Amino acid sequence: MITITNSPQSQTIDTKRNWLRHAPPSVKLVYWVLERDGPASPQTLLEATLLPKRTIRDAVADLDAAGLIERRPNPFDARSVTYHPVESNLFPMR
Template identity: 55%
Template structure:
């Protein structure tokens, strides 16, 4: 079992996610495994409605777990990824 020092960033993320709704936790886990994704891609991967994904991403942004940037292929879309630890 890792010590607190070894899992420093991971522990911070877990604490930040503790009070988030299950949909936000699912979105965070999908971003962890599948990398940067748009809201539409997140909705397809998680099988959640786009409105729920939008809410989940905003909650993750509030607690500092996710960051976004404009898509290089379509500037109308934003791409979300977990913040580096």
């Protein structure tokens, strides 16, 4: 797991972009899918990325610890959650 020294609230966009730049490829992929497609369930991330469940779980944990995503209850199924990107445009178009 990647550690963050600052609290997520005090991080600037550049700090978050820099953190993401140094994150593992799986973390970048999961965040990119969330930023591109919007909120997603774990199953949706699994289908969109073709990554193993454990890798998705670890990537989501890293992104959550970094303050880049939020976990919210799924409005259609209270037993599950959806992941929402907190920031937008961390992957700017070149």
